[in-house]
Amino acid sequence: MANHITGVHHIAIQAKDYKATIRFYEALGLTLFHSWTLPEFNIEYAALLGIPGTNSYIEIFDKGANVATQGRRAAAEETPVAGALLHFCFTVKDATTAYHDALALGATSCVPPSVLILGEPPLTVRNSLVYGLDGEVIEFIEPHW
Template sequence: MKTTATITGIHHLALQANDFSATSAFYEALGLVPFHSWSLPEFNITHAALLKIPGTDSYIEIFDKDAQVAAQGRRRNTGETPVTGALLHLALTVMDVDAAYEHALSLGATSCIAPNDLSLGYPPVKVRNALVYGLDGEVIEFITALER
């Protein structure tokens, strides 16, 4: 008998921060809410936290720079161009792409792709999106559906 997983959502995306406090403050300023924090000395984790996306059961998990956790690729070094790997970006649904983009830039993010409208596939799905590099080099996409 074949068994399949029943996926019900995405629980969290984890980041390893060069500056735990700054990264936490960045995501809180974007609207995420502190949910839980901890340390695990056996994994060299001094600071870890879950920040909740309001109205969902989804989180961003942040680890300090010395945490020894499973990772995809390698972390960006301070001042280095963002490093690429299989995980491409974190996409956040927002009400106003332009406002989210400008707000992220005001918090220290850097521009990747300015706000623009896209028509994807056929029948077309129309979206507005923008991308920024977060404080640790992670790519954050802000997206909203325009029409379907």
């Protein structure tokens, strides 16, 4: 069987506040790659934000966009509904700094910076997690392997 998967291209989220979400991810270091509208899917605003040094992106849609989604969409002030997508993870130089920067940009704490020792042989992981502006879970992990 051929190996057809070569990497992660993008993870899509639907923003409660499109412009605030774009600013949040740009402040975390992502760059606008492309933006568009698609009226036949009620997409007024959409964008791909590139992760520097990769061919991976975060795709952001406005709150009214009619795009494929898993689970039930959260109401405006509702805690996000759990589904199959658990979180997405960014490799960072310092998980503590990334965590505090994200909080300063409006994210909320999920798991404060910590060190985990996983499996056998032991793999040491330094990470932190926040809830983004739209309830998405973002993990920051330091590369140690």
